[in-house]
Amino acid sequence: MASETPSQLPAEEIQTERKPEEKDKRNPFKAPQVIRKIRAETFADASGHLKLWCQFFNVLSDSTIKWYKNEVEITQVKRKAGDEAQVNLAIVQASSKDAGVYGCSITNDYGTDSTDILLSADILTGLSIREDLGVGEEIEMTPLIFNKGVADSGVWGNKFFGRIMMKESHIGDGCSHKVWRAKVIYGLEPVFESGNTCIIKVCNPIAYGGKEDSCLIDTNLDIMKQECKIQNLAREYCKIFAAETRVIENFGPSLEVIPVYLMYRPANAVPYATVETDLTGVYQKFSDLDYTGRIDMRTGSEVEQKCCTLQHWIFQWTNGNLLFTRLEGVDTKITGVGISVKSTGHQGLSIEANPKVFEQFVSQHKCNYFCGLLGLRSLKVMDSLLTPAKPKSSRSPLLQRKMAAGSSSPQTGRKAAGSPRLSRKTEQEGSKMPTKQKAADAPKTIKMA
Numbered sequence: 358m359a360s361e362t363p364s365q366l367p368a369e370e371i372q373t374e375r376k377p378e379e380k381d382k383r384n385p386f387k388a389p390q391v392i393r394k395i396r397a398e399t400f401a402d403a404s405g406h407l408k409l410w411c412q413f414f415n416v417l418s419d420s421t422i423k424w425y426k427n428e429v430e431i432t433q434v435k436r437k438a439g440d441e442a443q444v445n446l447a448i449v450q451a452s453s454k455d456a457g458v459y460g461c462s463i464t465n466d467y468g469t470d471s472t473d474i475l476l477s478a479d480i481l482t483g484l485s486i487r488e489d490l491g492v493g494e495e496i497e498m499t500p501l502i503f504n505k506g507v508a509d510s511g512v513w514g515n516k517f518f519g520r521i522m523m524k525e526s527h528i529g530d531g532c533s534h535k536v537w538r539a540k541v542i543y544g545l546e547p548v549f550e551s552g553n554t555c556i557i558k559v560c561n562p563i564a565y566g567g568k569e570d571s572c573l574i575d576t577n578l579d580i581m582k583q584e585c586k587i588q589n590l591a592r593e594y595c596k597i598f599a600a601e602t603r604v605i606e607n608f609g610p611s612l613e614v615i616p617v618y619l620m621y622r623p624a625n626a627v628p629y630a631t632v633e634t635d636l637t638g639v640y641q642k643f644s645d646l647d648y649t650g651r652i653d654m655r656t657g658s659e660v661e662q663k664c665c666t667l668q669h670w671i672f673q674w675t676n677g678n679l680l681f682t683r684l685e686g687v688d689t690k691i692t693g694v695g696i697s698v699k700s701t702g703h704q705g706l707s708i709e710a711n712p713k714v715f716e717q718f719v720s721q722h723k724c725n726y727f728c729g730l731l732g733l734r735s736l737k738v739m740d741s742l743l744t745p746a747k748p749k750s751s752r753s754p755l756l757q758r759k760m761a762a763g764s765s766s767p768q769t770g771r772k773a774a775g776s777p778r779l780s781r782k783t784e785q786e787g788s789k790m791p792t793k794q795k796a797a798d799a800p801k802t803i804k805m806a
Contacts, residue, residue: 384467385468386415387415387417387467387468388415388467388468388469388470389413389414389415389416389417389420389463389464389465389467389468389469389470390413390414390415390470391411391412391413391470391471391472392412392413392414392441393410393411393412393443394411394472394474395409395410395411395459395460395461395472395473395474396409396410396411396474397409397474397476397480398410399484400626401626402624402625402626404450404625404626404627405450405451405452405484406447406448406449406450406451406626406627407447407448407451407455407476407481407484408445408446408447408448409424409445409446409448409459409461409474409476410443410444410445410446411443411444411461411472412441412442412443412444413441413444413463413470414441415441416436416438416439416440416441416463416465417438417439417465417467418438418465418466418467419435419436419437419438419465420435420436420438420463420464420465421433421434421435421436421463421464421465422434422435422436422444422461422462422463422564423461423462423464424446424459424460424461424562424564425459425460425461425462425473426457426458426459426460427457427458428458428460429648430648431562432446432562432564433564434564434565434566436463436566438465440566442566442567442568443566443567443568444461444564444565444566445564445565445566445567445572445573446459446461446562446563446564447562447563447564447565447573447577447627448561448562449535449559449560449561449562449563449627450526450527450535450537450559450561451476451481451484452481452482452527453478453481453482454527454530455476455481456476456477456478456481457475457476458473458474458475458476459473459474459475459476460472460473460474461473491522492522493520493521493522493523493540493542494520494521494522494523494622494624494625495518495519495520495623495624496518496519496520496521496620496621496622496623497516497517497518497620497621497623498516498517498519498545498548498618498619498620498621498632499513499514499515499516499517499618499619499620499621500513500514500515500548500616500618500619501513501514501585501586501589501618501619502514503589503590503593506593506596506597507590507593507594507597507704509593510704510705511586511589511590513619517544517545517548518544519541519542519543519544519545520541520542520543520544521539521540521541521542521545521555521557522539522540522542523537523538523539524537524538524539524540524554525537525538526538528556529640533560533561534558534559534560534561534693535558535559535561536556536557536558537556537557537558538554538555538556538557538635539554539555539556539557539632540552540553540554541553541554541555548618549632549634553635554635555632555633555634555635556632556633556634556635556636557620557630557631557632558584558630558631558632558633559577559581559627559629559630559631560577560580560581560584563576563577563580563627564576570626573626573627574627574628574629577627577628577629578629579707580629581619581629581630581631582619582629583706583707583708584617584631585617585618585619585631586705586706587694587695587696587706587708588614588615588616588617588631588692588693588694589616589617590696590704590706591614591681591691591694591696592613592614592615592616594614594671594674595612595613595614595667595691597674598611598612598667598670598671599611599612599613601670601731602730602731605730605731607730608727608730608731609659610689611663611689612660612663612664612667612689612691613689613690613691614691614692614694615633615634615636615686615690615691615692616633617631617632617633617692618631618632618633619631619632620632633692634690636686636687636690636692637687638687638688639687640685640686640687641655641660641685641686641687642655642683642684642685642693643655643660643661643664643684643685643686643691644664644665644668644681644682644683644684645682645683645685645695646682646683646695646697646714650711650713650714650717651717651721652668652680652682652714652717652718652721654668654721654722656723656725660688660689662725662726662727663689663727664684664691665722665723665725665727665728666725666727666728666731666733667681667684668680668681668684668718668722669722669724669728669733669736670731670733672715672718672736673733673734677699677715678698678699678700678703679696679697679698679699679703679704680696680697680698680714680715680718681694681695681696682695682696682697682714683695696708697711697714697715698710698711699711699712699715718736719736719737722736724736
């Protein structure tokens with residue numbers, strides 16, 4: 358009997374791995390289906406969190422599960438073929454602000470199915486919350502340290518063990534994070550003095566899979582670690598930005614991104630959060646990203662214009678690969694930083710690439726007085742220069758340090774590279790733009806409350 362030829366084996370393997378045929382895609386018996394509609398449950402710790410969950414079966418190929426609130430997508434997760442475990446959405450410290458129609462859908466090569474539920478304000482207001490007896494709760498706080506600036510991926514430092522007491526909840530009008538103001542009782546010095554207040558934030562809502570509470574905790578930890586890394590990395594970039602602006606007399610007070618720390622609350626069903634300084638004054642949103650991928654940039658005040666300049670600067674520094682899309686805070690103290698990257702995995706960030714944001718930014722950004730003071734190039738010109746070849750044209754701090762001659766030390770490299778602003782001036786010698794404007798052209802200083 359003739360043996361099977363090697364050329365036949367790959368053909369058979371390919372046959373089994375092919376995507377579903379068109380006739381299979383139209384087969385309703387192979388489409389995913391809802392087996393349990395969305396149900397709402399409270400957590401046993403009476404912390405005020407709410408869990409929505411549902412379940413799908415007949416999941417015959419890799420699928421995308423999306424959660425919606427009032428028909429607007431709020432989060433999504435991926436599912437492997439054959440994974441029919443329940444899907445969950447944790448609403449942190451649910452309140453009347455979270456009322457609405459919530460939906461969940463599954464989509465794959467064979468079809469789609471969905472289910473929804475109405476959460477009324479009356480139901481959410483009636484949730485039982487554990488009474489605070491005035492003794493507070495034990496917590497752990499961990500700093501994220503960047504020893505080598507932006508060239509570092511960050512390391513977790515020594516933990517602080519202390520006690521806090523919640524003073525105020527549901528701060529702000531946003532729903533992407535739940536925010537509390539807490540009083541420090543002891544244990545967090547010198548970061549937070551005893552008796553002072555701090556701000557605690559948790560990303561909301563949280564989509565996760567499985568029935569076990571550990572699934573929620575693991576997802577919560579991953580999200581909050583990422584939030585810490587994003588803002589503290591932005592802080593390192595902003596330090597470089599501030600160093601450049603300090604040598605410009607007319608720039609005035611520079612921006613500062615405040616540090617955030619990872620907090621662990623063992624008595625809470627959603628135990629991980631970030632904690633930061635309680636800024637005093639009028640809290641404002643300087644820049645935000647809408648659901649279409651467009652950055653909503655405010656430009657009315659001096660601080661808002663400086664935020665626009667910071668966005669232009671980071672775009673140029675990273676060769677158009679990283680962008681600050683969300684900036685909030687009080688006066689020149691910035692927090693709530695959101696980042697977009699052009700390619701997934703940039704600087705070790707587990708953020709999905711969003712090239713559309715960068716295209717929108719190039720088309721909508723308008724250079725202002727402070728962009729001129731820094732000698733930043735027009736984004737229209739930069740966009741034409743940012744080709745895949747020509748790594749030498751990059752103003753990335755990482756490349757500048759690698760190219761610094763005679764040392765492998767990041768600190769020495771930074772000195773050897775010199776100020777990027779000065780190097781840009783050298784490049785543009787003979788055709789550089791004037792960096793000073795008439796005093797009358799400068800915006801008036803606006804004092805923030």
